[in-house]
Amino acid sequence: MHLIEVENLWKIYKNGVEALRGISFTVDEGEIFSFLGPNGAGKTTTIKILSCVLKPTKGKVVVAGYSVPKDCEKIRNIVTVVPQDFQGFSDLTVRENIEYFAKLYSVKNKVDEIIEKLDLKEHERKKFRELSGGLKRRVAIACGLVGNPKVVFLDEPTVGLDPKSRRNIWELIKSLKSEKITIFLATHYLDEAEKLADKVAVIYKGKIVKISSPAELMKEFQKENLEEAYLSLINQIESEKE
């Protein structure tokens, strides 16, 4: 079952910039869908439209059976976004931040469970701003998960993290998949997508240029890892344009 359906989606900003130029894709329930592309390719814009922060200029967007922008109030209750560099309420404690988001999503009695699940018990009384980068990212995810989302949008979730913290976040993402939560992962770390994603979509200058599984992409370009396959794809596109 497709949890997300996007068809011919366009986003043209007021200044005339065409951030998305007719992209189409689907994401299945419980899938980890990785959105790859260089900076400014349109990854964040796509997430913002799917999570009802921006309105599409044109095209069809359906999330869990609800249409964007018509059913946005319902969509906001079932999706969660973890923005890049999310800082939370910096002088609230970890627990207070999670409790606040639980109230926004009208969820009761889940804060302790989430704190346990994300291994934040020993940090729950620390202020958000006192946390390390990896812990901040975990709290950001906790603030999202406390609302019982069907879809979690992760925007560059491991940027700036040390290798250990990156691995911890990867394990967390895998555990979400096991709970049938759909993950939409925007990243430009190809190793991350290779390890985690069921399906990858490569977006380049507002257009999707490839959708396949990581293995298929590597096979197509006869490369041993996704990063090399991705670079070959980008080189191919750029040489075609020249």
Added chain:
Amino acid sequence: MRNIIPTTVAIIKDNLRSRITVFFIIFFPLILGIIFSLITVTPQPHIIVYVQGENATEVASYLNSSKLFVGIVGGNPSLVKLNQQVMFLNTTSRKIYYNQLESNYVPVLQAYLSSPHKDYFQAKELITRNTPVAYELSGVIGVLALSNGMLGITGVGSGYYRDKLIDRLASSPLKDYEWIVSLMIYEVVITVISTVVVLILGVILGFLPLISLSFIGVLALATLMFSGFGTIIFGLSPKDKIAISNTVASVIVFPLMFISNAFFYPNEFPAFFRPFVNYQPVSIVNDIIRDLLIYNETPNPVYFLVIVVLTLIFIALGSRLLRLRE
């Protein structure tokens, strides 16, 4: 609606735990109050004497020939309570009305008047609450509504924007109006805290303010008005350079703060400034606050109406411009 209370509580806790915010809420008004209470206002070169009764024009004209008194025909005794360096002279009943701050000038005025008329004027003291400290501190309160309202919204808003909190809230069930109302309630709360600090300072310096529900209501309304103005500035600022909103707000706040009746009497400004000084929003708010806090008078209903209308306009415009999402 249900998200307003948790969001307001979160914003209040988040900000009141920051030392910088506490400095601006408690120490900034305290420093402002102390500085202006100590300096007070520069004494006027003349004492205004309102004259009414027999030969009022002649007596006023005579007073104008002095170096000290300015005679004006008209007025009433209550002006003495409402203004410093003002006296009232009734030439029919032969009475001089003055407040305790001007008592030193009474013998001078009596002597000056007795010279041509050989008449004795009986002096009558009316007690005023309008001491220099009262004037300055009530002015600080109006300034707090301005600075907390405008700089509070742009400062807190741009901080949360920079921290991506607004991005996160935009994708949550929090509604645009819930966010704006929460921010504004926070500004009202910090203005009330700052005002309490100023009033305690006033009591220490001998000013006993008349605190009433009307005063608290006007204080909240004024803060909401300036917060609404802040939301307009924030909403119009480009989001990729959101810190600009704070700069713009500061550029607007400082002239409003100092070219007003907050710290100086309007007649101390050059004549071309006076219409602005008298009728700009901070001065109107200060006039209402002084009526309630010092004089125990009913504020000018037109002034009150102006504040209500401006508040509604600013909040309506601000709500359209400051949105969590498209």
